[in-house]
Amino acid sequence: MSVFSKILTALRGSAREIGESVVDNNATRIYEQEIYESKAAIAKAKRDLTLVMAQEKAAQREIERLDKEVIRYEEHAMAALDKTEEKLAGDVAAHIAELETERAAQVKAQLEFAGHIFNLKALIRTAETRIREHERELAVAKTTESVYRATESISTSMGSSASKLGNARESLDRIKQRHTQLADQMRAAEELDAEFGSAALQKRLADAGIGDTGARGEDVLARLKARRAGAAADTPAAAAPANEPPAGSA
Amino acid sequence: METALHQRIQTAGQQLAAVLGPVDTERISGEVEVFRLTIAGREELPIFITQADTQLLCICYVWTERDVRPETRMDLLEAMLDLNVAIPLSSFGRIGDKYLLYGALACDAGTDDLVQDLLALSDNAVDALEAMADYLQ
Numbered sequence: 171m172s173v174f175s176k177i178l179t180a181l182r183g184s185a186r187e188i189g190e191s192v193v194d195n196n197a198t199r200i201y202e203q204e205i206y207e208s209k210a211a212i213a214k215a216k217r218d219l220t221l222v223m224a225q226e227k228a229a230q231r232e233i234e235r236l237d238k239e240v241i242r243y244e245e246h247a248m249a250a251l252d253k254t255e256e257k258l259a260g261d262v263a264a265h266i267a268e269l270e271t272e273r274a275a276q277v278k279a280q281l282e283f284a285g286h287i288f289n290l291k292a293l294i295r296t297a298e299t300r301i302r303e304h305e306r307e308l309a310v311a312k313t314t315e316s317v318y319r320a321t322e323s324i325s326t327s328m329g330s331s332a333s334k335l336g337n338a339r340e341s342l343d344r345i346k347q348r349h350t351q352l353a354d355q356m357r358a359a360e361e362l363d364a365e366f367g368s369a370a371l372q373k374r375l376a377d378a379g380i381g382d383t384g385a386r387g388e389d390v391l392a393r394l395k396a397r398r399a400g401a402a403a404d405t406p407a408a409a410a411p412a413n414e415p416p417a418g419s420a
Numbered sequence: 421m422e423t424a425l426h427q428r429i430q431t432a433g434q435q436l437a438a439v440l441g442p443v444d445t446e447r448i449s450g451e452v453e454v455f456r457l458t459i460a461g462r463e464e465l466p467i468f469i470t471q472a473d474t475q476l477l478c479i480c481y482v483w484t485e486r487d488v489r490p491e492t493r494m495d496l497l498e499a500m501l502d503l504n505v506a507i508p509l510s511s512f513g514r515i516g517d518k519y520l521l522y523g524a525l526a527c528d529a530g531t532d533d534l535v536q537d538l539l540a541l542s543d544n545a546v547d548a549l550e551a552m553a554d555y556l557q
Contacts, residue, residue, distance in 0.1 A: 309473050316452060316472035320479075321515045323450025324468050338483035338556045341464035342549045348461050 176307070177314055198311060205304045212297045219290045226283035229276050236273040240266055425476075429455045429469055432534040439539060457538065465545045467538055476525040478537055480510075480545040482552075485517040489557045496555035503551070509540040512548075521545050 243266045250259035426447060433445040442460040447453070448468075457467040468479045488496055500512040500519075510521045521544050523537040 312473040313475065313477075316470065317477065317479075317515060319452045320450070320454045320468065320470040320472070320477075321518070323448055323452055323454045324456075324479075324481075326450060327448040327454075327456070338487040338549060339553060342546075342553055344464060345462060345546060345549070352461065 174310070177310055181314075198308065201304050201308050205301055205308070208297050208301045208304070212294055212301070215290050215294050215297070219287065219294070222283050222286045222290065226280055226287060229280035229283060232276045233273060233280065236269050236276065240269050240273070243269065423453065425453065425469075425471060426455065428531055428534065429457070431531050432538060433457055435531065435535045436538055436542075440542065459542055462542060462546065465542065465549070467541055467545075469538075471527060474527060476527055476529060476534070478523045478525070478534075478541050479513075479515075479520050480522070480541050481518045481520045482545055482548055483519050483556055485519075487556045488519075489555055492555040496552060499552065499555070503548075507544050507548075509537050510544045521548055 243262050247259050247262040247266065250256075250262060430445050433443045436457070436459070437443040440459050440462075444458040444460075445455060446458075447455050452470055455469045457469065459466075465480055465482070468481075470477050470479070504512050507521070510523045513520050513522050521541060523541050525533055525537055529537075
């Protein structure tokens with residue numbers, strides 16, 4: 171049974187209340203223990219594996235050494251035969267036979283080590299797969315549990331708070347209404363900005379004496395100064411009005 | 421005492437506020453660490469953030485079983501399933517009788533990722549509510 175199927179069964183089983191434990195806590199602990207033990211077993215298997223691999227390599231080296239010895243003694247035996255030293259050749263042949271027996275034993279041992287290595291590797295792979303499955307199962311179970319407990323907290327907090335999960339359509343209407351309000355406000359702000367923007371342009375035009383300008387401050391002041399100067403000295407008084415700059419529209 | 425998660429969520433809330441307007445962040449009481457993000461203008465759709473085992477879950481409840489028009493319930497479920505893949509960063513789900521949209525992040529996800537997820541989630545929730553309005557009463 172897949173992890174998801176188990177969770178679905180747990181969720182659908184009986185009339186389960188939110189906040190109630192989805193996962194059997196005892197089962198969770200057993201799982202965690204199993205994972206822990208599997209990991210320890212893998213660590214041991216890996217240590218064994220390195221040892222066996224070293225032994226297998228040693229056997230291989232021994233076989234190679236024996237092969238060389240056999241060749242060396244075979245040459246000796248041949249040399250003895252060449253010199254018609256039959257007895258010596260026979261002794262050497264006996265030694266070669268011993269070497270070959272030893273070699274056969276090493277080959278057998280090497281095969282056993284190789285088999286052992288294969289088994290250990292398979293064991294480690296299986297254990298690792300099982301751990302991954304267990305960890306995944308635990309993660310799903312714990313997440314489900316955590317989500318349900320969080321939901322319990324959320325539901326409790328919603329009971330009194332403003333964020334109570336109200337009618338969905340009403341929520342949508344309120345959000346949309348606020349959105350419309352916001353859009354209206356933004357449009358109004360834009361209009362206002364456009365208005366002020368054009369007013370500002372009008373003022374700049376008037377200041378430059380273009381368009382419907384109305385009285386300009388400095389012109390008025392100049393006029394008043396001129397009038398005052400005219401009042402102070404009677405003689406240039408006649409010239410003063412002539413100097414008076416034109417007020418009003420250009 | 422503030423936890424690292426609380427600080428990260430507050431930072432994310434501030435960054436979110438720059439895009440969505442005022443965001444209120446608070447921890448809600450209960451045995452599990454859960455935070456509520458309330459976004460101004462979307463108060464009906466607060467986002468809850470909790471750490472669940474190996475992931476951070478950002479959850480937004482959208483409607484309850486009660487809201488669903490019984491005669492269009494199957495259509496709603498199918499529409500949710502059809503939409504699920506297309507929705508950016510969020511997925512539909514259900515806890516008890518509450519339907520929700522949620523985003524899942526790795527526990528060590530950065531603040532930027534969190535902000536991106538929260539932003540998408542909030543927009544998706546408003547969108548989903550609007551899209552599914554016909555199936556709701």
